Amino acid sequence: MSAKPILSVEGLGKRFEVGGGLLRRPAQVHAVVDASFEVAERACLGLVGESGCGKSTLARCLLRLVEPDEGRIVFEGEDVRSLDGPALRRLRRRMQMVFQDPYASLNPRRTVRQTLAEPLVVHGLATGEAVDARVEAALAEVGLPPDSAPRFPHEFSGGQRQRIGIARALVLEPRFIVADEPVSALDVSVQAQVLKLLEALRERHGLSMLFVSHDLGVVRHVCDRVAVMYLGRVVEEAPVPDIFDRPLHPYTRMLRAASPVPDARARFSLPRVEGEIPSAMDPPGGCAFHPRCPSALARCAKERPALADLRGGHRVACFLHSPEAAP
Template identity: 60%
Template sequence: MSELLRVDNLVKHFASGGERFGAPHQVVRAVNEVSFTVERGCSMGLVGESGCGKSTVARTLLRLIEPDSGSIVFDGIDLRRASAAQMRTLRQRIQIVFQDPYASLNPRRTVRQTLEEPLRVHGQGNARAIAKKVADTLLDVGLPVDVLDRYPHEFSGGQRQRVGIARALVLDPELIIADEPVSALDVSVQAQILHLLARLRKERGLSFVFVSHDLGVVRQFCDTVSVMYLGRIVESGPTRPLLDAPAHPYSRVLRDSSPVPDPGARIRLSKIEGEIPSPTRLPSGCAFHPRCPRAVEACMTEVPKLDELASGRRVACYFPVTAGDAKAISDGLPTAT
C-alpha cells in the first residue's frame, strides 16, 4: 500500500483568558508535535480521553483550524503551503464527517440543497448531472430519494448522520476525516453507521482518519491506532495487537477502562491515582508521569520520544509495559528500576 497522508510534528496552541486584573494570557497546548501516516484504503484511529486534542488534530488536517507549525502532506502536496484556491480544490479530495449531525447541517436547507451545494460550488456538471449524482449518493448511504425535500429536524439522529455522510461523499473524496461520527447515536444505530462506513470504504477505496473515544468502535473499524494524551501521541501501531497488549501505561489504563460487551466477563481495572493535569500547565517530562506508577526521575525531566518497539509498534515511554509487567500495572505497583 502507498502512503496517502503524512503528518509530521503538528503543533497547535490556543490563547486562553486575558490580562484582566493583572492575570496573564494562558496557553492551551492542544496539540504537541503529533506525527502519523495513513495508507491508501486504510483507516487510522485517533483515540484518547476528552480534551486530549484529537478533534483539534482532525480539524487542522483540513485547515479548518490553522496549525502553528508542522507539516500535513496529502498525496505529495503540503497542505500548509497551499493557497486558498488550492485548498478549495483539495477539499474535493478530503472531506469531514462531524460528531453532531444536527449541529453540522443547516436547519434552513433541505437535503437536496445540502447535497447539491458542494457540486455547484466545484462546478461538477449541469443541473441534470448534479440531480443524478445527489440521488445516487443518497441511495448509497441507505436513504430513499423521497427525503430530498425534507429538513434536518424531520430525521432521526441516525438518518441525519447518513445525510452528513452523503454530503462528505458527494464529491467522491479519497480521504474522510470522521470526528466521533457515531458517539451521539444509540448503540444499535452506531452499528448500522459503522457497517455503512465499512461498506463505503471497501467499495470506494476510501481512507479514514477516525477520531473516537470508544475503543470497541476503533477495534472494529480501524487498521491502525494512535493513542493521544494531553496533546501528544504516546503509542501507535496495528489496532488489535496494540489494544490486546498496550505498551504505554496510559494506553493500558485507557484499554482497561473501556466497557466490555459481555455481562459475564471479569474486568480487572488498572489502578491510577491523581487527576489529568491542565493543558495550560503541562508537567515537565512525560505528561503522564504524575499519574504513572512506573515513573522515575527521567520521566519527570525529559519528554520520551515515540520510538519503535516492534514491527509497526511505537511507544513514547522509557519503560514500556511487557507481558510480565501487566499484572503489576493493574495492581498499581512500580516495576521499572
C-alpha cells in the same frame, strides 16, 4: 508500513491562547505537540484519547479548518500548509469531514437536496438535471429513500441525519475522510448501522480515513492502526492487534482496562485508576503521564521520552520500553 502513505504528518503543532485581557498575558494551551504519523492508501487510522487530549484539533488541522502553527502535512504529494485560495479548495474536494453531532452539522433551514447539491454547484461539478441525479445517487448510496431529498433535517432521526452528513462528505468524491466521533451521539442500536455503512463506502470507493473516537471498541472494529494521544502528544501508535492485545504505554493500558466490556466476567475487575486528567494549560513536566503512571521511574518526572519505533511499526513514547529514547 508497506503501502505508500496517502497522508503523512510531521511535527504538527497547534497552540491556542486562552483568557488574557488588557493587562494580563493570555495563557497558552498546547493542544497538539509534535504529532507525526502516516495514513496508508486505503487504510484507516484511529485517533483515541480522552477529552482535551487534542484529537479533534489534530483532525481539524489536517483539513486546515484549524490553522496549525508548525509542522508539515503532505497529502497525495502536496504540501497542505502551503496551499491557498483555489488550491486549498481543490484539496477540500479530495479530503472531507464527517462530524460528531448529526443535529448541529446540518443547516436546519436547508433541505437535504439543497445540502447535497450545494457542494456540487460550488465546485462546478454538475449543473441542471445532473445535480439531481447525483443527489439521488448519493442518497441511495447511504441508504436513504429518494423522497428524502425535499425534506428538512428535523424530519429525520439521528442515525438518518448522520447518513445525510456522510452523503454530503461523499458527493465530492473525496479520497480521504476525517471522521470526528461519527457514531458517539447515536443510539447503540443505530451505531452499528452507521459503522457498517462507513465500512461499505470505504471498500467501494477505496477511501482512506482518520477516525477520531473516545470509544476503543468502535476503533478496534473500524481501524487498522491506532494512535493514542495524551495531553496533546501521541504516546503510542501501532496496528490494532498490538494496541488492544499488547499495549505497551501505561496510559494505553489504563485506557484499555477502563473501557467497559459487555461481559459479566468483567464484574469484579473494576480497574483502580489513579488521579485526574491534568489541565492542558499546565501539563506536568517530563512525561506528561508520570503523575498518574503506576510504573513511573524517577527520570519520567524530569525527561520526556521520545516516540520510538520498536518493531513492526509499533511506536511508543515511554522509558520502560525504550530507555534510550531521550528527546
